[in-house]
Amino acid sequence: xxxxxxxxxxxxxxxxxxxxxxxxxxxxxxxxxxxxxxxxxxxxxxxxxxxxxxxxxxxxxxxxxxxxxxxxxxxxxxxxxxxxxxxxxxxxxxxxxxxxxxxxxxxxxxxxxxxxxxxxxxxxxxxxxxxxxxxxxxxxxxxxxxxxxxxxxxxxxxxxxxxxxxxxxxxxxxxxxxxxxxxxxxxxxxxxxxxxxxxxxxxxxxxxxxxxxxxxxxxxxxxxxxxxxxxxxxxxxxxxxxxxxxxxxxxxxxxxx
Amino acid sequence: xxxxxxxxxxxxxxxxxxxxxxxxxxxxxxxxxxxxxxxxxxxxxxxxxxxxxxxxxxxxxxxxxxxxxxxxxxxxxxxxxxxxxxxxxxxxxxxxxxxxxxxxxxxxxxxxxxxxxxxxxxxxxxxxxxxxxxxxxxxxxxxxxxxxxxxxxxxxxxxxxxxxxxxxxxxxxxxxxxxxxxxxxxxxxxxxxxxxxxxxxxxxxxxxxxxxxxxxxxxxxxxxxxxxxxxxxxxxxxxxxxxxxxxxxxxxxxxxxxx
Numbered sequence: 001x002x003x004x005x006x007x008x009x010x011x012x013x014x015x016x017x018x019x020x021x022x023x024x025x026x027x028x029x030x031x032x033x034x035x036x037x038x039x040x041x042x043x044x045x046x047x048x049x050x051x052x053x054x055x056x057x058x059x060x061x062x063x064x065x066x067x068x069x070x071x072x073x074x075x076x077x078x079x080x081x082x083x084x085x086x087x088x089x090x091x092x093x094x095x096x097x098x099x100x101x102x103x104x105x106x107x108x109x110x111x112x113x114x115x116x117x118x119x120x121x122x123x124x125x126x127x128x129x130x131x132x133x134x135x136x137x138x139x140x141x142x143x144x145x146x147x148x149x150x151x152x153x154x155x156x157x158x159x160x161x162x163x164x165x166x167x168x169x170x171x172x173x174x175x176x177x178x179x180x181x182x183x184x185x186x187x188x189x190x191x192x193x194x195x196x197x198x199x200x201x202x203x204x205x206x207x208x209x210x211x212x213x214x215x216x217x218x219x220x221x222x223x224x225x226x227x228x229x230x231x232x233x234x235x236x237x238x239x240x241x242x243x244x245x246x247x248x249x250x251x252x253x254x255x256x257x
Numbered sequence: 258x259x260x261x262x263x264x265x266x267x268x269x270x271x272x273x274x275x276x277x278x279x280x281x282x283x284x285x286x287x288x289x290x291x292x293x294x295x296x297x298x299x300x301x302x303x304x305x306x307x308x309x310x311x312x313x314x315x316x317x318x319x320x321x322x323x324x325x326x327x328x329x330x331x332x333x334x335x336x337x338x339x340x341x342x343x344x345x346x347x348x349x350x351x352x353x354x355x356x357x358x359x360x361x362x363x364x365x366x367x368x369x370x371x372x373x374x375x376x377x378x379x380x381x382x383x384x385x386x387x388x389x390x391x392x393x394x395x396x397x398x399x400x401x402x403x404x405x406x407x408x409x410x411x412x413x414x415x416x417x418x419x420x421x422x423x424x425x426x427x428x429x430x431x432x433x434x435x436x437x438x439x440x441x442x443x444x445x446x447x448x449x450x451x452x453x454x455x456x457x458x459x460x461x462x463x464x465x466x467x468x469x470x471x472x473x474x475x476x477x478x479x480x481x482x483x484x485x486x487x488x489x490x491x492x493x494x495x496x497x498x499x500x501x502x503x504x505x506x507x508x509x510x511x512x513x514x515x516x
Contacts, residue, residue: 121353124349124351125347125348125349125351126351126352126353126354128308128313128345128347128351129345129347129351129352129353131311131312131313131340132311132313132340132343132344132345133340133364133365133368133369133414133418134337134340134341134365134368134369134370134418135364135365135368135369140368
């Protein structure tokens, strides 16, 4: 038994699945761009992905903003730099925590739902049925979800930004005794348009990745309840990991601009 | 096109998944208006055969001609044009569970043929009538239907686009014998009414005797017997004999460990 063989096999399997994923992504993007589109389905997915994720994302944002204010106070009060807290909160939320945490929450909520739905459709032959009814499943199932998630995530994150900053404000004023006017002033003083824009670009990328992973794993789901369960798990795990990976690279692109 | 061009002509069809050979050279023809029933045990490759013809699975080797024209590896517009000729009744019905019954039936009309929703609704009701279902069920969701009703709705969906070839995947599996017979009658009725060619796969012998013109038996990736349904009881073929009498002993060995 060659000890190198398992390494080679693993590497080949990894490359093969990466290839399949990239192929799937290319097809998905192509069908998002080329007509016919299904506006009704896109709207329904926007509602499903965006509107129904608002409570989860909002709660995540408000507590993140609140804890940020508390923790940075703990740190900055040690060298009397409390005035920096407003800036820390707004920059952390808009550039980093808003998009990443909203992305992770949506990956859990929406990525799983997409994978479970498409996986069940695969297992019960509904995806084959689409094809026999002259409907391309990429166009009918994948494209609307990818389009909706890519468009919706930036809106969700914009809302999360506002709620997160509000959370920090409430704690800073109510608990830490800051002056409201001064706090707001230093918040908006430090904030540049690019801070928000980079966060929203990240959100769009994350939205694309979440829907793509949900669709990919659901579409290729194995048979049975276990197959759908595995597809759902993979969708959430790979979606989350890709979010964190791409988060670094998008940050790096904006860092050098 | 001459009168004797077969509607479907399959030759040398081969398909493997990994190292497992499922189809090892399948040949058959289906004439216009004819009903071919493929019988065989579970996992013998019946489903793979019709999925190859439908274009859902790409065969490794072999030719599939529909109306004398190649049907393997088509893309885009050509594929769409060919799909318009096909209707398929899936084993579990494969109804879209997010859509009400009428929209399921009208799906191919709305998406594939660009019929307006109002017209499609009327046609869906007509098609539901053809399988003996009342307008009342039109607004129900598939989850609210019984097994037999689901099959009938699926049949209505398969015929709604007026296909020339209909595939039936285990049409009576999972139904009680009476409902199974109702479905068989509907299949015969639909065939007479529409003059379509059909390929069915089943292991229900009652269904075979009722809906088949011709029977093909698949075993080990090959067709081991093909003949008219009337010959099935004296085929002289040990595989067919074992299968129609449902005996565990015979040339067909199931992959079962004996106690």
